Amino acid sequence: MTAFLVIGVIGLALLLVSLVVGDLLDGVVDGLFHSLEWLTGDWFSSAAIGGFVSAFGFGGAIVEGAAGPRPLAVGVGLVAGLAFGWFAMWLTRLLRTGRSDEAPSPRDAVGLDATVVTAIPAEGFGIVRVVLGGHTTQYNARAEQPVEPGTPVHVTGVLSPTAVTVAPVWRELP
Structure with a gap:
């Protein structure tokens, strides 16, 4: 059982080292197996070798322990x-x-709901806030009709990298 535990600890150490200098270790492995191209790459990465060695050791130790x-x-x-x-x-x-x-772009906001932060006048721009990929983002916004602050809107298109078109969200009738 001790031999399997030692193998498992060595595998864990390799996994920890691969977290810090994994690309360097993977380059060494690729260099060692350069003539056998099918062995290089992801199959013999330091993480895969460390995972195999540690699971082999601890799996064997569990069986021998039982x-x-x-x-x-x-x-x-x-x-x-x-x-x-x-x-x-x-x-x-x-x-x-x-x-x-x-960084999120306005194209990612199309189809999402937003909230008007500053009023959108009939012939101008206001500001809307939209949650995009977990980030709150603000865009300049234009609408076909004036929209008051706090109004929920739907992003319908992109005008520029900093501006979108919006339309008020329809409320369901009771």
């Missing part, structure tokens, strides 16, 4: 290691290819 035979401990460790290694690879790929935290 008085299971060593071959069963190795089998359970391999299955757990493959599952956690795959999950670490999937999560790493998801984080690398995910969207960045780019």
Whole structure:
């Protein structure tokens, strides 16, 4: 059981190191397996290797701790290691290819509800506040008819990077 626990701790240490210098470690792994291109990339990233090693060690330790035979401990460790290694690879790929935290644009506001902050005159601009991606954003707004402050509106279009068109929200009749 001690050997499996040591393997699990080594895997956790590798996971922690991969959080800090993961790209550097991944470059070393890619360099070592350069002639075997199918091994490089996400399959043998430091996070996937760390996930496999730690789950293998702790999975085997659990089975041996429950008085299971060593071959069963190795089998359970391999299955757990493959599952956690795959999950670490999937999560790493998801984080690398995910969207960045780019600033919201008025195009993202089209179709959302907003609130008028300053009055929108008949032939001019007012200001509306819209919650966009969890952020409260204000845009200059133009409407076909005058709109008073506090009125709920719907963003209908984009005039510029700082201005949108809006229309009052229809209230349901009782």
